[in-house]
Amino acid sequence: MSDLIHTPHSASYSSVFQFSIRNPRFNNTSASRRPIAIITPITVSQVQSAVLCSRRHGLQVRVRSGGHDFEGMSYISSAPSQPFLLIDLINLRNVTVDVPTKSAWVQAGAVLGELYHSIASASGTLAFPAGICPSVGVGGHISGGGYGMLLRKYGMAADNVLDARLVDAEGRILDRAGMGEDVFWAIRGGGGNTYGVVVSWKVKLVPVPRRVTGFKVSKTSEGSLTKVIQRYQHVVDKLPDDLMIMLTLSRIDSAAAQGQTIIQAEFLGLYLGETESLLTVMKQSFPELELTEEGCTEMSWIESALYCAGYPKNTSYDELLNSRNSSSLQFAKLKAKSDYVQRPLPVRALQGIWRSFDQVEAGPPLVQMVPHGGRMSRISNSSIPYPHRSGNIYKIQYFASWFGEDKKVEKRHLHWINGLYRFMTPYVSNNPRGAYPNSRDLDLGVNDPVGRTSYKQARVWGEQYFKHNFERLARVKAAIDPSNFFRNEQSVPPFVRMTTGRV
Ligand SMILES: Cc1cc2nc3c(=O)[nH]c(=O)nc-3n(C[C@H](O)[C@H](O)[C@H](O)COP(=O)(O)OP(=O)(O)OC[C@H]3O[C@@H](n4cnc5c(N)ncnc54)[C@H](O)[C@@H]3O)c2cc1C
Structure with missing residues (x-):
């Protein structure tokens, strides 16, 4: 277990912290904005323990899959007074493809290149409609939508999710039936680190021609x-x-x-x-x-994934297994x-x-x-x-x-x-001006660092990303995580009616 917990005193802390940073703007962030510890679970029960333990000790959590968040929200915080544990899913990246049912279970720590590789190894005529950059993590990508070259044919990655496993703020593992259709709706694009930790997605594979x-x-x-x-x-x-x-x-x-x-x-x-x-x-x-x-x-199709990502001609698709690097x-x-x-x-x-x-x-x-x-x-x-x-x-x-x-x-x-x-x-579009949740932009507005942002305040940025769906997201959030345990600078806050005048 000690191999899985990395504190600032461990020799491994810096390398584990930096390994999945995909925006070096945040490499040298001050210690007060970094996690007080990083856990790299190898089992889902360790994710549950990490959530429960963090709550018990008054810590926040941040979840990281591929580390591509443009504002570094999966691994740094702007609230030094809120110490947090980083749950880094790098060891949870198993992919199981089921060709007869045209579906796959993919653990959230896998990157797109690993998912694409598994699909192509199982079938030459199935694909998954997600991002172009193979190092993007499945966990954050689907949590924010996910577009790629199959967008016009099959929609977003999040449009093609059949089921999921979520560890909620109570430490429970919920599948689609257990979390209910509202939460299942919200996690498919309503933002990461908000409703719980998605540990795996069941995705629908889509048909593509051999050539x-x-x-x-x-x-x-x-x-x-x-x-x-x-x-x-x-x-x-x-x-x-x-x-x-x-x-x-x-x-x-x-x-x-x-x-x-x-x-x-x-x-x-x-x-x-x-x-x-x-x-x-x-x-x-x-x-x-x-x-x-x-x-x-x-x-x-798999060669086209390499082609569109800019790999040199004749690169073996096995190279996708090195996508993280x-x-x-x-x-x-x-x-x-x-x-x-x-x-x-x-x-x-x-x-x-x-x-x-x-x-x-x-x-x-x-x-x-x-x-x-x-x-x-x-x-x-x-x-x-x-x-x-x-x-x-x-x-x-x-x-x-x-x-x-x-x-x-x-x-x-x-x-x-x-x-x-x-x-x-x-x-461009206005009233509200649109924005893509996966192109996270903190200039649009940020939450109160200690989690007291009201729904009304968050609407400023929330409706840019989600338009009319923002209210439903905030209601779902209130149902699944009323204490706003899972939060970051731009997570959807719970919709609560309070006597203080907050909506
Ligand atoms: C180089 C580059 C190329 C990109 N290309 C594309 C593209 O082609 N198409 C596209 O749509 N987008 C693209 N993006 C944007 C990308 O989809 C988003 O940044 C996405 O959120 C990254 O997911 P991640 O797991 O890699 O990131 P992370 O930084 O790990 O996570 C992003 C957010 O999701 C949360 N999160 C991560 N994992 C989980 C989980 N398991 N459960 C709950 N919350 C979680 C994090 O806490 C964070 O808030 C690109 C970004 C970069 C930097």
Whole structure:
């Protein structure tokens, strides 16, 4: 058992703490914001004991699966007066695939690469619709929604969950029947570290053809980029469900740019079919992209997972088992923000994005468009907590990334992302302005550090993430965890009517 508990006095504490930090912005956080101990359970009963023991000793808990939280909420706290235990699920990552029932049980500490590897080892025609980056943890990812290249065909990862096992604040293990449909609804996207510790998910596997087609097309602002993006915005949510085209905008930082700002647009596509029919669709709907047969690569779904994640050609899919160590962004410091676009951005908005790219140095900023439409538009906006469905053309995400410890550099990058977010206000969804829960952004608002935030105060950020579903989430929270034991800076607080005037 002593191997599983790491205190600041243990030699293992720093390495265990830092191993799953995926935003090095928080590597050097002061000791007062770090856990007073880390437990790395190997059994579910040890998770139960950790929860009960923390409660008994007046400690908070934080739960970590893959450690990708953009604000580090799975392993640091902004309330030094609230000591906490970190339950790190790194040892709970078993995956059991059942091909006949097209389902899998996956323990929450597994990362997506491990899940994808297990599925592909069992079947060449099943997949799971989740994120692109294989090092993302299943625990946090599904707790906040989870999108990837199969989004338009099958919806979010959280739309494809059949059952779960949750350790609640009483230390009980609850499955779907035990927790009831309201809690089961809330944990599928209503935010992590709020209703309990999810120890495993039962996920629905989805059919994919033996061969799918991937493509990457690059355009720069030296060509007809604006025209291509304008067309993209008009068609991308209306394309067949089998086709997903994500777009990433960045700036070229190379000698070739010779001091000029050249904008690069990378179109990453995945089609659930063969090249020939893809080219027919593209010719009809999006000829401006000029996709050619040579630009397309047919492959299996699992090869497409490597392709979309940017692995070199011919990488074995066994490499996915090393996903925890191979995140390409692992060493960049990150800040993310998100919005939803409901009307195509006018040219002046695109030009404003281009101009903003001039404001920061290397570690170039990124803007990414994640198309919705397809199945996403046909799933009700109350089906799970994720509400941004019909009416959204795409989610737009802004990423600042930088290296090193220089605070001035950090300040410039944060200034860039805040300025761009302000600039985008008239062009994106409003009332409330939408935000993606998995692109956690503490600038939207934070809870009171000692857990006394009212539902009314939390609505400010809560409705940006969850819109009308926020109230139901707060009611579920009041039922499953009325003392607000599981909480962080942006967890949904319990909905309580109090005589003090709090709602
Ligand atoms: C490099 C990078 C790439 C990304 N790519 C994508 C992508 O393609 N698609 C996408 O949708 N998102 C993506 N994300 C966002 C990612 O989905 C979220 O950050 C997600 O919350 C990460 O889950 P995690 O388990 O890795 O993180 P963690 O930091 O471990 O957890 C995130 C939150 O969930 C809580 N939590 C974790 N595990 C549990 C559990 N078992 N039970 C209850 N609560 C839990 C944590 O306490 C924390 O609040 C990316 C993020 C990064 C940094």
